[in-house]
Amino acid sequence: MRFSRVFFCLSLVLVLGSLAAAGTTHNRQKRTIGGQEFERGRWPWLALLRATIVTERLFGFLPIRHYHLYCGGVLLNRRWILTAAHCFTEDGSGGAQPGNWEARLGTVSLRSSPGEHFLNIVGQLLDDNNLRQWEIGIDRIVLHPGYNSSNLFSDDVALIRLSEPAPHSSRVQPISLPSPLVANFPRVGQMCTTKGWGCTTNGGSVVSRAREVQLPIYSPQLCSLHFAMTNSNKRLCAGYRNRNIGVCNGDSGSPLVCMSGSQYTLAGIVSFASRHRPESFPAVFTRVQAYLPWINSIVNTL
Incomplete structure (x- = not known):
């Protein structure tokens, strides 16, 4: 029975993968301001940071209205992400609360599609982190003490800590930090x-x-x-x-x-x-x- 369930899941994965590949080929040339889309896993250290700010609650506790804030980030190790300080200071007190934020890792999507939700379930069944969708809460935000938005965002850097370790996966990997000994990195024109x-x-x-x-x-x-x-x-x-x-x-x-x-x-x-x-x-x-x-x-x- 377990083998049949696993085989069925794998078959659906292959079908969905084929459909996704067929449906996104023409999208690869869509431009941002001079940019283009890329495949999941190409930049495994890229993180999407999303805050959910509740603006209205029913009976004082049930959220009924909210909006989202978005920023990018980069994974340094299994618990820490580096990002910009102004992400947490430009939208009132809600943006400064760690509990309002989560990090999406190993993805290129702003929101998970039904197919990605399905693959996440299959990844859990098969214990395959490469199929999983990772949405991890934030338990700490550390702004650089010199950050000053009034001075053209000087010291605009912050660290956020994940509430649980990031997974081991080919699609979720930390970035290499620069060496303090290399004086000309990066060089002009590079x-x-x-x-x-x-x-x-x-x-x-x-x-x-x-x-x-x-x-x-x-x-x-x-x-x-x-x-x-x-x-x-x-x-x-x-x-x-x-x-x-x-x-x-x-x-x-x-x-x-x-x-x-x-x-x-x-x-x-x-x-x-x-x-x-x-x-x-x-x-x-x-x-x-x-x-x-x-x-x-x-x-x-x-």
């Missing part, structure tokens, strides 16, 4: 990749499937002029001028990764872009290398 659920057009909403975009590291001197920015040694700029390419609303906290040697390495975290023309200016990222001592002090002690 092509790097950021990805997230940001809008596809200026003023749009988050998208249903994550997208990636390749951006060159931009001159820090020119970027500082564009944004009247100080302390550029703790920031990175990546992108173009007037190329219709860039990050957008909803990409906050998402990782910028660059090749270092033979592996992708975390270089930056999306902080902000031009408010009115994000597709026409480079984006500003928090330079992760500048925060390694702070990251290690939190991750290794809490």
Whole structure:
């Protein structure tokens, strides 16, 4: 009986997989602001952070109205995710409460489809983490003590702790952090990749499937002029001028990764872009290398 159930589940998985592949082929060329969709597992450290903020309760306790906040993040190890501090401060007290947030790992979907829900059940039956959908609560939010939204989001970095360890899976893996000893990482002109659920057009909403975009590291001197920015040694700029390419609303906290040697390495975290023309200016990222001592002090002690 158990063998029959497992065989039936596997058969359905194969059918759904074939249908999904057939249905998404034409979508791979859909563009964000210069980007494109990618397959699940391509960037196994990418995390979707979602907060559910209740705005109205029936009888004072039963939620009947709510809205969502979204940010990206990057998995550092099985318990910690790195993201942007402003994700938790720009929407009142609700965004600052860990219990309102959860992390989705190993996915490219903003919300699980019926097929993904089914695969999650099959993954539990077969004890196969690669089929599972992982939605894990947050039990701690740690903002950098120097964060200041009034100073162009200076020290815009935060760590969040998962309420339970992330799984062992080929689709859920931590990112490599940069070495503090490498002085020229990333170098100006180097092509790097950021990805997230940001809008596809200026003023749009988050998208249903994550997208990636390749951006060159931009001159820090020119970027500082564009944004009247100080302390550029703790920031990175990546992108173009007037190329219709860039990050957008909803990409906050998402990782910028660059090749270092033979592996992708975390270089930056999306902080902000031009408010009115994000597709026409480079984006500003928090330079992760500048925060390694702070990251290690939190991750290794809490």
